[in-house]
Amino acid sequence: AGGKKEDKTLIVATDNSFVPFEYSDKDSGEMKGFDIDLMKAIAKEAGLKIKFKPMKFDGIVPGLKSKRWDMGIAGMSITDERKKSIDFSDPYYESGLIIGVQADNTDIKGSEDLAGKKVSTKTGTTSQDYLKNKIPEAKSVAFPEINQAYQELSAGRVDATLYDMPNLAYYIKTKAKGKIKMVGKKMTAESYGIGFPKGSDLVGKVNKALKTIRDNGTYDKIYKKWFGEKP
Ligand code: GLN
Known part of the structure; x- marks a missing residue:
């Protein structure tokens, strides 16, 4: 399904360790986790070629701001402060x-x-x-x-x-x-979103693909794999 292939390989910045959303697999060294599976499903749906670039979390927003990465997925909470320097997708996970x-x-x-x-x-x-x-x-x-x-x-x-x-x-x-x-109780309600450089034309494509995979059950399958029960 999805749009037509683009040639450019997009760099997706991710946290090198934020279980179970993204982490490097001990044996293969490959990045695994909920965010990784979700991003791969979105990319497939939207016809985007992607490559993950794991890094320390605090490098992700600055690199998006300066357009060094095309996207960032890292259990990153959508905040007003961050919205001043980057764009976000629609929320994909409720946290706190x-x-x-x-x-x-x-x-x-x-x-x-x-x-x-x-x-x-x-x-x-x-x-x-x-x-x-x-x-x-x-x-x-x-x-x-x-x-x-x-x-x-x-x-x-x-x-x-x-x-x-x-x-x-x-x-x-x-x-x-x-x-x-x-x-105690969850102290805040935070939603995770995918980050982009400001004005990126990928935001619309990613939101559209996210909606499709939420509607067709792919999101639920990935959720179940990592968290057990349905949201
Ligand atoms: N959700 C938290 C934040 O956005 C932590 C994310 C993380 O450590 N990867 O700041």
């Missing part, structure tokens, strides 16, 4: 931030308990902004890779981690069962 603490922690139950506490997170993300703007009384420590932030929590060098709920949930399920737990 949540707090993680050590499993035996009893004094942190929600964001109101973070004042004066050390909280780890990832550089350049909405959780770093949230800590800075909404909980300035917390001592925020940001790392370029979220795994470092989780390690600080496991080692007890920070009191909590604030980050995207689906990533923390997946991390706990696969790596930290019985060691880390989530507390």
Whole structure:
């Protein structure tokens, strides 16, 4: 299905590690995840040739702004701040931030308990902004890779981690069962969108393809593969 092939291979910037949305497969070295499958399905539908370029998350928006990449998919939350420098597709995933603490922690139950506490997170993300703007009384420590932030929590060098709920949930399920737990409610409602340089003519093509694969069941199939149940 879809439009006619374009010759140019488009560069799609992605996060080098944001499970289960994008990560490098241990054996093949290939990028895998929900975003990767979704982007491939969109590209196929829209007749676009793409190539993934994994990088640190905080390099994605600047590179889109300067047109070094054609698109960016990285569990990237659509924010007014980012919209000043890049364009976004329609939302493709509903997310939000949540707090993680050590499993035996009893004094942190929600964001109101973070004042004066050390909280780890990832550089350049909405959780770093949230800590800075909404909980300035917390001592925020940001790392370029979220795994470092989780390690600080496991080692007890920070009191909590604030980050995207689906990533923390997946991390706990696969790596930290019985060691880390989530507390409180989802603190924000954030939608993930695909990013583009401002004015890119790919936005319309991608939105059209996204709508088609949502309507024809492809999106649900990919969702089920990575998250189990339907949205
Ligand atoms: N959704 C968060 C943000 O946009 C984190 C994304 C990520 O770390 N890949 O800032």
